Amino acid sequence: MGPNRNKQVISLVASPTEPSDPRILVVDDEKVIRTVFSLALRKWSYQVDIAADAETALEMMREMHYQLVLSDISMPGHDGIWLLSQISDWPDKPLFIIMTGNADLDVAIHCLTSGAHDFLVKPVELDYLKRKVEDALALWQLDHERRRQQDLLEEVAITERWKAQQLFLNAIDALILALEAKDPYTEGHSSRVAAMVEGMARQANFRSHDVVNIVNAARCHDVGKIGWPDAILLKDGKLTDEEYERVKTHPEKGEHILAPIFKDYPDILDGVRHHHERFDGKGYPSGLKGETIPLFARMITVADSFDAMTSTRTYRKARSSGEAVNEIIACSGKQFCPQVVRYFLNFYNESLAGNEERNWIDRRRQPRYEKRAQVKLRQNDIKFDGRSLDFSTQGLQVEVDGQLQVQHGVNVHIAAGRSLDAWVKWSEDDDNGGCLAGLSIRAQQDDYLELLRKHSLTLTEQRGSHRLSEVITAEIMTDAGIDRHNILNLSSAGAFIQTRRALPIDAELVVRFRLEGEVRGLVQARGVVVHQVSMQEAIMTEGIIPGMGVQFMEFVDDSQARLAAYIQSKILRRNVSRLDVSQTESPEKDKRENAG
Numbered sequence: 001m002g003p004n005r006n007k008q009v010i011s012l013v014a015s016p017t018e019p020s021d022p023r024i025l026v027v028d029d030e031k032v033i034r035t036v037f038s039l040a041l042r043k044w045s046y047q048v049d050i051a052a053d054a055e056t057a058l059e060m061m062r063e064m065h066y067q068l069v070l071s072d073i074s075m076p077g078h079d080g081i082w083l084l085s086q087i088s089d090w091p092d093k094p095l096f097i098i099m100t101g102n103a104d105l106d107v108a109i110h111c112l113t114s115g116a117h118d119f120l121v122k123p124v125e126l127d128y129l130k131r132k133v134e135d136a137l138a139l140w141q142l143d144h145e146r147r148r149q150q151d152l153l154e155e156v157a158i159t160e161r162w163k164a165q166q167l168f169l170n171a172i173d174a175l176i177l178a179l180e181a182k183d184p185y186t187e188g189h190s191s192r193v194a195a196m197v198e199g200m201a202r203q204a205n206f207r208s209h210d211v212v213n214i215v216n217a218a219r220c221h222d223v224g225k226i227g228w229p230d231a232i233l234l235k236d237g238k239l240t241d242e243e244y245e246r247v248k249t250h251p252e253k254g255e256h257i258l259a260p261i262f263k264d265y266p267d268i269l270d271g272v273r274h275h276h277e278r279f280d281g282k283g284y285p286s287g288l289k290g291e292t293i294p295l296f297a298r299m300i301t302v303a304d305s306f307d308a309m310t311s312t313r314t315y316r317k318a319r320s321s322g323e324a325v326n327e328i329i330a331c332s333g334k335q336f337c338p339q340v341v342r343y344f345l346n347f348y349n350e351s352l353a354g355n356e357e358r359n360w361i362d363r364r365r366q367p368r369y370e371k372r373a374q375v376k377l378r379q380n381d382i383k384f385d386g387r388s389l390d391f392s393t394q395g396l397q398v399e400v401d402g403q404l405q406v407q408h409g410v411n412v413h414i415a416a417g418r419s420l421d422a423w424v425k426w427s428e429d430d431d432n433g434g435c436l437a438g439l440s441i442r443a444q445q446d447d448y449l450e451l452l453r454k455h456s457l458t459l460t461e462q463r464g465s466h467r468l469s470e471v472i473t474a475e476i477m478t479d480a481g482i483d484r485h486n487i488l489n490l491s492s493a494g495a496f497i498q499t500r501r502a503l504p505i506d507a508e509l510v511v512r513f514r515l516e517g518e519v520r521g522l523v524q525a526r527g528v529v530v531h532q533v534s535m536q537e538a539i540m541t542e543g544i545i546p547g548m549g550v551q552f553m554e555f556v557d558d559s560q561a562r563l564a565a566y567i568q569s570k571i572l573r574r575n576v577s578r579l580d581v582s583q584t585e586s587p588e589k590d591k592r593e594n595a596g
Contacts, residue, residue, distance in 0.1 A: 025064075071084070099122055191219065193300065228246075374387060409423055425440045426438045478510075485499045487513060
């Protein structure tokens with residue numbers, strides 16, 4: 001990668017085209033030559049800067065883009081060849097003409113093999129210099145146009161590839177939603193496994209495109225279950241041997257379903273196919289052992305098992321997070337890869353530990369909706385005042401002025417709603433004599449579902465805000481000017497903006513775009529760049545696109561409320577059909593514990 005040319009990057013965002021008059025840098029330690037050359041070049045309508053040494057010239061080249069550099073070869077300090085070598089890996093480097101007072105052929109060959117465009121022997125007649133400069137700039141213009149056309153083709157290809165990826169990911173999401181809609185106990189399972197796998201991948205220092213790929217594998221790992229009949233999927237008793245053998249085919253079926261989509265991503269397909277292999281070789285479908293099991297699959301296995309153990313299923317109740325962690329540790333080296341277990345434990349200790357009394361399924365149930373409303377509670381004929389914090393399809397979190405008893409029933413009256421019967425799943429004391437509590441709705445409550453549908457803002461998930469994959473054209477304003485780019489991912493907290501030349505990290509900008517659909521209007525926000533993906537990374541990796549992640553810092557007028565309403569309308573449209581608070585439980589346990 002080339003040097004960090006921040007000011008130039010900013011100017012390119014505002015004006016991606018080159019200046020009409022080419023800019024030339026003259027580098028020579030002799031003042032007379034600098035003066036004569038600069039006067040002549042300006043007379044020929046070129047923009048000219050001068051430098052007396054190679055170090056100064058390099059700094060100027062980092063600040064300003066030049067099409068051509070005329071440099072002496074011998075100067076105090078570093079020479080012209082050194083200067084040429086410093087920019088050898090710059091993607092948009094200028095052409096170099098080396099000048100010397102030595103007419104030796106070996107010197108000329110050395111300059112040209114070092115990357116110089118041409119070689120001039122001083123003294124240089126001005127007419128000859130003019131022809132050489134014109135020839136060099138004509139070549140630069142041809143190469144620049146070629147690169148511009150190539151850039152346009154690459155940008156179109158990457159954008160179209162991204163759109164195609166979003167289409168098939170939406171199709172995968174539809175399959176997952178269809179699967180999870182059949183079984184309320186597995187609702188959100190795929191997204192939770194993906195969230196944990198993402199955290200584990202970052203603990204393992206995965207490259208960004210590998211993180212994307214393993215997350216996609218985790219999201220899709222149970223797609224093969226789409227063919228299971230309800231008699232198996234929802235059975236609350238023990239599976240027969242025949243039923244269990246059918247269950248064991250879902251990894252291979254998942255691979256078969258996904259093969260046309262992920263044909264160029266063998267790691268994803270391997271992760272789906274082998275996520276039920278065991279480290280000791282006793283898993284399925286291939287009986288792989290140890291590190292012959294693909295790494296993606298080994299990581300998905302741990303996350304899948306943790307979420308399965310901490311989820312309530314038709315055939316058994318959920319375990320606590322602590323119990324599940326202990327089970328994973330106990331099975332390290334047998335069912336699970338020891339190295340992957342370490343990745344998981346590091347992620348768990350940073351992200352999940354400290355809340356063991358809160359079941360993972362209760363804390364991660366999707367979707368959750370933020371709602372600040374007054375609530376009144378009654379438990380054992382004692383009345384409490386409280387405030388709701390958020391709601392999910394399974395229950396709600398409340399702040400209460402008093403102490404609620406855990407694992408006891410409670411009657412909840414929510415403002416503008418009827419009373420509901422709930423169960424206190426967990427409770428934490430606060431510093432003011434009250435508590436923060438999680439309540440689970442005990443039975444089907446149509447009024448509660450209607451209340452959910454009216455709630456506005458989706459809460460931030462553990463792995464980030466709800467993100468919408470949509471192409472929205474936005475104006476990006478910096479001190480250098482205004483440019484137009486596409487927003488590809490949008491959340492209430494920020495956006496990912498496609499651009500060939502991302503602004504530097506911590507650069508400030510203003511984003512302005514117009515929403516269409518159920519919620520319409522202009523959104524304008526001040527933001528800061530927090531993430532970059534270079535064009536080179538995007539070309540080398542099909543899973544990512546070039547651009548920058550922008551965190552919104554301050555909104556103009558009612559832009560924040562409008563954006564929240566827009567995102568909420570999209571999320572609710574996708575999820576409202578999935579709202580279900582059924583909580584039937586059975587203590588029976590069978591082989592499905594190992595089927596995820």
